[in-house]
Amino acid sequence: MAFELTKENQDKLKEIVTHYPHQMSAILPALHIVMAQRGWVDIEACDYVAEFLDVPKIRVYEALTFYTYFPQKPVGKYHLQMCRNIACHLRGVGELLVHLKEKHGIVEDKVTDDGLFCLHTVECLGACGNAPVVQVNDDYYENLTIEKLDELIEKLKKEAGNGTK
Amino acid sequence: MALEKHVFKGIDLGFKDIRTYEEHGGYETWKRVLKDKISPEEVTKIVKDSGLRGRGGAGFPAGLKWSFVPKIDKPKYLLCNCDESEPGTFKDREIVEKSTHQLIEGMLLAAYAFGSNTSYVYLRGEFVKGWKQVEASLAEARAAGYIGENILGSDVTHHIWTHRGAGAYICGEETALIESLEGKRGHPRIKPPFPAVEGFYRNPTVVNNVETLTAVPKILENGADWYRQWGTEKSTGTKLWSCCGHITNPGVYEVPMGYPMKKFFEEELGGCWNGNKLKAVIPGGSSVPAMTPDEFLACNMDYESVAEHGSMLGSGGMIVMDETTCLVEVSEVLAHFYMHESCGQCTPCREGTGWVYRIIKDIETGMPQPDTKDLLFSVFEEIFGNTICPLGDSIVMPIKSLIEKWPEEFEYYLREGKSKITGKTRFAHLKNPDRPDNYRRGEPYNYPKTEDWTTSFNRVAHEG
Ligand SMILES: Cc1cc2nc3c(=O)[nH]c(=O)nc-3n(C[C@H](O)[C@H](O)[C@H](O)COP(=O)(O)O)c2cc1C
Numbered sequence: 279m280a281f282e283l284t285k286e287n288q289d290k291l292k293e294i295v296t297h298y299p300h301q302m303s304a305i306l307p308a309l310h311i312v313m314a315q316r317g318w319v320d321i322e323a324c325d326y327v328a329e330f331l332d333v334p335k336i337r338v339y340e341a342l343t344f345y346t347y348f349p350q351k352p353v354g355k356y357h358l359q360m361c362r363n364i365a366c367h368l369r370g371v372g373e374l375l376v377h378l379k380e381k382h383g384i385v386e387d388k389v390t391d392d393g394l395f396c397l398h399t400v401e402c403l404g405a406c407g408n409a410p411v412v413q414v415n416d417d418y419y420e421n422l423t424i425e426k427l428d429e430l431i432e433k434l435k436k437e438a439g440n441g442t443k
Numbered sequence: 444m445a446l447e448k449h450v451f452k453g454i455d456l457g458f459k460d461i462r463t464y465e466e467h468g469g470y471e472t473w474k475r476v477l478k479d480k481i482s483p484e485e486v487t488k489i490v491k492d493s494g495l496r497g498r499g500g501a502g503f504p505a506g507l508k509w510s511f512v513p514k515i516d517k518p519k520y521l522l523c524n525c526d527e528s529e530p531g532t533f534k535d536r537e538i539v540e541k542s543t544h545q546l547i548e549g550m551l552l553a554a555y556a557f558g559s560n561t562s563y564v565y566l567r568g569e570f571v572k573g574w575k576q577v578e579a580s581l582a583e584a585r586a587a588g589y590i591g592e593n594i595l596g597s598d599v600t601h602h603i604w605t606h607r608g609a610g611a612y613i614c615g616e617e618t619a620l621i622e623s624l625e626g627k628r629g630h631p632r633i634k635p636p637f638p639a640v641e642g643f644y645r646n647p648t649v650v651n652n653v654e655t656l657t658a659v660p661k662i663l664e665n666g667a668d669w670y671r672q673w674g675t676e677k678s679t680g681t682k683l684w685s686c687c688g689h690i691t692n693p694g695v696y697e698v699p700m701g702y703p704m705k706k707f708f709e710e711e712l713g714g715c716w717n718g719n720k721l722k723a724v725i726p727g728g729s730s731v732p733a734m735t736p737d738e739f740l741a742c743n744m745d746y747e748s749v750a751e752h753g754s755m756l757g758s759g760g761m762i763v764m765d766e767t768t769c770l771v772e773v774s775e776v777l778a779h780f781y782m783h784e785s786c787g788q789c790t791p792c793r794e795g796t797g798w799v800y801r802i803i804k805d806i807e808t809g810m811p812q813p814d815t816k817d818l819l820f821s822v823f824e825e826i827f828g829n830t831i832c833p834l835g836d837s838i839v840m841p842i843k844s845l846i847e848k849w850p851e852e853f854e855y856y857l858r859e860g861k862s863k864i865t866g867k868t869r870f871a872h873l874k875n876p877d878r879p880d881n882y883r884r885g886e887p888y889n890y891p892k893t894e895d896w897t898t899s900f901n902r903v904a905h906e907g
């Protein structure tokens with residue numbers, strides 16, 4: 279089925295367009311809304327956005343492929359983005375990645391079989407004082423240790439089991 | 444902790460809440476400017492006299508930048524740069540999450556000073572909490588009548604909107620930020636023309652860092668001399684330092700310019716963690732040269748002194764490394780970052796960052812190559828100074844300084860095929876004994892997965 283924004287999101291986007299001198303500027307906000315609605319963005323969604331904003335399709339494709347924040351395929355219920363940059367590196371993110379793989383079977387760029395987790399290593403998240411840091415969907419979890427990481431994974435699993443989010 | 448916050452008290456007091464801010468004299472300056480009809484020139488002059496310099500990295504005087512905006516009949520824009528993605532820098536996040544209203548007042552005053560009616564806060568996409576906070580605070584300020592049409596009965600109109608980035612470090616560069624705000628890829632523009640003349644949709648535009656703008660209300664409230672009570676002749680006032688790495692007390696500190704580094708390091712940061720010995724420090728966000736302990740402990744915390752001691756103050760993101768750190772590993776991490784974040788527009792940077800990364804990775808596979816250093820330095824030379832924006836230089840400065848200041852560590856890795864510090868070969872599994880003799884190390888070759896600089900979604904989980 280072709281992608282479509284919900285009525286509510288359409289109104290939100292229409293309002294956002296009025297903030298700018300030209301609707302081109304609303305491309306990134308539109309992609310953020312798509313992502314909030316569905317969790318990932320594909321070409322079909324880009325076509326929809328281009329038509330909605332009345333901008334050339336290529337502009338939206340360009341944005342999607344240049345900016346790394348929008349996953350182009352489903353990333354599970356919980357998208358783990360682990361910082362691998364300098365401060366987190368110095369404070370042991372390497373061990374955490376090994377632990378995620380060995381204990382929880384979570385490896386990079388693969389959604390786990392239960393559909394819950396997908397890991398990506400990313401560059402600095404701007405929270406280096408509390409390194410190592412992982413971003414799970416919209417939230418940061420900081421000052422990670424192996425124990426805290428285990429707790430986090432358990433907590434998320436439980437949340438998913440309860441159907442809450 | 445001995446150091447007190449002055450300009451950025453709001454971080455501790457919670458100026459994200461409009462009531463709290465007003466109780467501490469918030470928005471009084473804005474009201475006074477409008478009511479007493481203090482002229483934009485006067486506002487600019489006070490900021491100029493205070494000596495406030497841009498805190499985004501370049502250190503350009505803020506008031507001077509505003510005065511470059513031509514007085515022509517075109518829309519003018521203020522863009523607040525909260526793209527904060529420089530590794531080691533996390534000060535702007537504190538402000539947008541905790542002292543939001545002081546930032547908003549600063550934006551209103553700055554925009555007033557050069558006649559802008561619209562401004563945008565460009566936040567990096569990952570700062571969801573910060574973005575929500577800015578939206579909430581903007582709503583409060585709108586409801587209180589500080590933002591909007593004919594503010595508080597005057598003829599001044601100003602709108603502030605947020606705009607979220609999407610994971611590109613390069614969009615922190617001011618012209619890339621403008622391109623991004625126009626919905627395009629974040630490709631920096633060639634300067635001149637400078638944004639003050641031709642910026643957002645070719646209109647006069649000022650880009651300022653969050654910290655710069657947040658200092659403005661305090662300066663106008665208390666006067667230029669008040670701000671000058673701290674600091675040196677050329678670096679006035681105070682600066683936020685975000686300190687991370689192997690230290691006892693990581694965090695964000697407000698420090699008077701010119702404060703002795705040794706004192707700060709020992710008394711505030713508590714030295715290296717676990718009582719370890721200090722090895723190297725990158726003092727201003729990952730893009731500046733590293734300092735040896737001697738250089739570091741001898742300098743003062745201002746632009747000039749840090750420069751005299753072999754580095755740059757940059758964004759004030761201090762990364763401390765202790766004796767257990769393998770600097771070849773650190774170089775690999777940094778090189779990967781710049782390769783990943785290069786916008787791909789100019790050849791020396793797009794190709795060069797990849798070469799640097801692959802050469803360093805090759806060192807870490809443990810296959811000794813006698814001319815590696817020459818090869819690396821020739822690539823540095825091709826990149827440095829030959830690119831549109833400073834990102835190209837940013838990969839060269841830290842890595843070159845690490846190799847020059849700690850040569851024995853790189854030489855040991857090349858000679859012995861393992862790290863002098865950890866005793867391990869990090870990418871031993873990538874070692875290829877069948878490699879042909881004429882293999883050129885910088886070229887993508889026979890790795891399990893090709894490295895693609897356009898997206899982070901193809902990294903192998905942990906390569907060590
Ligand atoms: C590659 C690169 C990245 C940058 N990233 C940021 C950033 O994240 N935040 C920022 O405020 N300035 C950043 N800057 C500096 C801006 O280009 C610009 O100088 C600054 O926003 C101007 O504001 P200021 O005068 O208040 O410092 C970056 C510059 C370069 C070259």
Ligand code: SF4
Nearest residue numbers: 786788789792830832
């Ligand atoms: S130096 Fe790099 S990041 Fe800057 S414009 Fe050139 S390719 Fe883009």
Ligand code: FES
Nearest residue numbers: 361366402403406
């Ligand atoms: S280095 Fe990991 S958050 Fe900055």
